[in-house]
Amino acid sequence: MAEENVVRTRNVKKVFIMGNVSLEALKGINLEIKRGEYISIMGPSGSGKSTLFNMIGGLDKPTDGKIYIDEVDVAQLDAYELAWLRCRKIGYIFQSFNLIPVMTALENVTLPMTFAGMSTDDAIDKGVKLLTMVGLGDRVQHKPVELSGGQQQRVAVARALANDPAIVLADEPTGNLDLKTGKEIIDLLRKMNKEKEVTIISATHDLKMLDVSDRVFWIRDGKVERVERRADLDLNIGTVEGE
Amino acid sequence: MAEQKEKIGKQVVLPMSKAVEISVKSIKTRLGRSMITASGIILAIAFLMSIFVSDSINKTLLEKGSLKVRVQLQNVGGEEQARQIWLVVLSLLVCVVGIANAMLMSVTERYKEIGTMKCLGALDRFVIKLFLLESGFMGLFGSIVGALLGGLMMTIVSSINYGLEVFTKFPVLGFLYYFVVAVILGTVLAVIGAIYPAYTAAKMVPADAMRSEI
Numbered sequence: 392m393a394e395e396n397v398v399r400t401r402n403v404k405k406v407f408i409m410g411n412v413s414l415e416a417l418k419g420i421n422l423e424i425k426r427g428e429y430i431s432i433m434g435p436s437g438s439g440k441s442t443l444f445n446m447i448g449g450l451d452k453p454t455d456g457k458i459y460i461d462e463v464d465v466a467q468l469d470a471y472e473l474a475w476l477r478c479r480k481i482g483y484i485f486q487s488f489n490l491i492p493v494m495t496a497l498e499n500v501t502l503p504m505t506f507a508g509m510s511t512d513d514a515i516d517k518g519v520k521l522l523t524m525v526g527l528g529d530r531v532q533h534k535p536v537e538l539s540g541g542q543q544q545r546v547a548v549a550r551a552l553a554n555d556p557a558i559v560l561a562d563e564p565t566g567n568l569d570l571k572t573g574k575e576i577i578d579l580l581r582k583m584n585k586e587k588e589v590t591i592i593s594a595t596h597d598l599k600m601l602d603v604s605d606r607v608f609w610i611r612d613g614k615v616e617r618v619e620r621r622a623d624l625d626l627n628i629g630t631v632e633g634e
Numbered sequence: 635m636a637e638q639k640e641k642i643g644k645q646v647v648l649p650m651s652k653a654v655e656i657s658v659k660s661i662k663t664r665l666g667r668s669m670i671t672a673s674g675i676i677l678a679i680a681f682l683m684s685i686f687v688s689d690s691i692n693k694t695l696l697e698k699g700s701l702k703v704r705v706q707l708q709n710v711g712g713e714e715q716a717r718q719i720w721l722v723v724l725s726l727l728v729c730v731v732g733i734a735n736a737m738l739m740s741v742t743e744r745y746k747e748i749g750t751m752k753c754l755g756a757l758d759r760f761v762i763k764l765f766l767l768e769s770g771f772m773g774l775f776g777s778i779v780g781a782l783l784g785g786l787m788m789t790i791v792s793s794i795n796y797g798l799e800v801f802t803k804f805p806v807l808g809f810l811y812y813f814v815v816a817v818i819l820g821t822v823l824a825v826i827g828a829i830y831p832a833y834t835a836a837k838m839v840p841a842d843a844m845r846s847e848i
Contacts, residue, residue, distance in 0.1 A: 450753070450841040463642055471644040471757065477840070478646050478755020489750040493663040494656075506755040508647045550754070 396462070397557050397590045398424040398447055403456035405442050405613075416442045418613040419456070426557070427588045429581065431600050434610035441562075443610060444594045448483065448560045449476050461557055478506050482551025482589075484561035484580075488543040490535040496522060496546045497531040503553040521549040525579060541572035548579055552587065559583070561593035565600065574599055648760040657767040664740075668772055671736040675776030676783065678729035679820040682722050683784030684791075686812035689715075691792045694805040703796045726823060733827030737769055741835040745842060752840035765832035766825050773824020774817065781816040785809060 405417040416439045424430055434440035445451040446458055449465050458465045461480060468476065477483075490499045497518045504514035522531050525545040527538075535543055544564060551559045561580065565573030581603045584591045593600060601607055601624060609616040661668045695703050741748070748761055793800040 445841045448753075450839070468642065471646065472642045474646045474752075474755050474757045475643050477753055479643075483750075483753045485750070487746075489746055489753075491747055491750065493659050502751075503754045505652050506646050506648060506760075508645060511652075 395426045396423050397426045397428075397460070398422070398592070399459040399462070400443075400447070401457045401459075403443070403446065403453045403458060405439070405446070405451075406454045416613055417446075417453070420610075420613075420615055422608060422615060422618075424590060424592065426590055427584070428590055429584045429603060429605045430590070430592045431604040431607045432592065432594045432610060433596070433601070433607055434594075434616075438610045439613040440594055440610045444560065444562060444592075447558075447592060448481055449473055478503055479554045480557050482553070482556040482559040484544070484547050484551050484559060484564045484593075486563040486566040488535070488540070488547050488567070490543055490546055490550075492535050495532050495534055496527060496538065496549075499535070499546055500550045500553055503550065507554050518549070518553070521552055522546070525549045539572075540568050541575060544568060544572075544576050545579065548576070548583065552583060552589065555587070556589060558590045558592060561591065561595075563595055563597075564593060565595070565597045570599075573597060577603055646755050646757055648756070648763065653760070653763050653767055657764050657771060660764070660768055661771060667736075667740075671733060672772045672776035672779075674729050674732040674736075675773055675820050675824055676780035678725045678823075679777045679780030679816050680784030680787070681725050682819070683781040683812060683816045684788040685718050685722055686816065687785045687788040687809060688792060690805045690808035690812060691789070691796075691800055694803055694808070695796060695799065698803050699796070699799055703799060706796065726819075730823050730827040733769060733773075733824050734830055737765065737828045737831035738834065741765070741831045744835075745838065748835050748838050749840050749842040752838070758836040761836040761838075762832045765835055766828050769828030769832075770821055770825045773821040776824070777817040777820025780820065781813050784816075785813065 400420050400422050403417055403420040404415065407414045407416055418439075420439075420443055432440055432444060442451065446453055446465075447460070449460060449468075452466055460476065463476075465473075465476075483489075490496075491502065494502065497515065500518040500521055501509075501511075501514040504517060505511075509517070519528070519531055522528055525548050527542060527545055527549070530538065530542065535546070538546065547564075548559075551561075559580070564580065565576055568576060577597070577599055580591055580593075583589060593604075595601075601621075605621055607619045607621075607624065609619070692707055696707050699707070751761065789800065789804070
């Protein structure tokens with residue numbers, strides 16, 4: 392079980408056609424991510440990082456090659472199956488939090504459970520439990536505008552875990568947060584990764600993130616340039632003091 | 635392949651009660667904007683209802699009214715009526731276009747919200763359902779207010795023209811009938827106006843939610 396691949400890509404290529412110009416964003420990506428790993432994807436903008444990231448999340452389909460999520464070929468899925476996959480297998484965390492502004496923290500967390508067909512009572516119980524776990528047990532009825540950036544991202548983490556997904560995809564989760572809050576979110580993600588054994592894949596520029604990652608994929612010019620294990624990383628980022 | 639079928643399900647749901655709850659919440663949160671959108675419906679339906687009611691009152695008075703009133707009414711020509719119908723149809727069309735415009739703006743504004751919902755597993759038809767419901771509720775509310783307003787205004791105007799006879803011989807059944815017709819028409823038009831915007835919203839790709847810029 393521990394060695395099972397939760398994400399596997401085989402020679403993934405993606406070509407964007409803009410007018411007469413075709414742009415090869417991904418030039419054959421091969422990677423394997425095991426269940427329970429904490430992965431960071433690094434790369435400069437324009438490297439194809441976001442394209443790869445969207446494909447792993449089932450948000451985009453490759454031009455060529457295969458992507459398997461939980462050993463299921465994503466390209467074979469129809470719209471309903473993709474929605475199902477996004478609802479139950481994958482949790483998303485965004486740079487700008489993306490909470491639904493008209494809903495409370497609790498409603499945001501329970502929305503994916505509603506989509507998954509859970510009864511309202513069960514969803515509320517589970518939602519409160521998740522929000523308590525991320526440290527917002529006393530703020531379940533707050534609207535996003537009444538929460539700080541760090542708190543909003545915590546709600547987003549709880550929402551990503553709503554249907555016990557196999558993968559949590561985090562796109563620059565600390566990008567809009569200050570250092571200390573960013574560190575708290577990273578610690579929270581790491582804790583969830585350990586406790587719930589959920590695979591975490593994040594696209595990031597944040598060196599603090601590398602520090603907790605099991606492996607780091609470096610993407611450049613549409614290819615995996617190198618893969619590093621944490622033990623091999625020579626990081627000296629020091630500690631971050633908040634106050 | 636056989637294994638795949640077991641692992642991947644198809645069922646993603648959005649119960650009607652939940653959809654209603656979300657769309658009502660959406661309207662309430664943006665109350666100011668919703669009122670402006672609804673005011674288009676209120677005005678158009680008020681106009682429609684005023685024509686209905688004045689017609690209904692005139693007919694009743696022609697049959698049962700006093701001689702003086704009947705003579706007064708004979709002078710109202712049929713030509714006038716045709717022009718009024720034309721104006722009502724125009725105002726309703728303007729109202730539909732207004733709703734479509736307001737809902738399109740709302741879709742643009744909520745790009746991220748829609749993308750996020752799709753990332754959470756929402757199907758295209760959930761998004762369509764939410765937008766149509768939202769517009770439908772605004773239509774329902776707007777038409778009720780508009781119909782009451784238009785009906786009331788025209789009753790007052792008629793009573794000024796023809797005297798208090800209007801109240802004693804008020805066509806209650808006719809009023810109720812036209813009220814229901816106006817409310818249904820207003821709601822249906824609001825939903826029709828939202829079809830294209832809702833479709834645009836539903837066709838959005840979920841990856842857009844990932845973009846950090848607007």
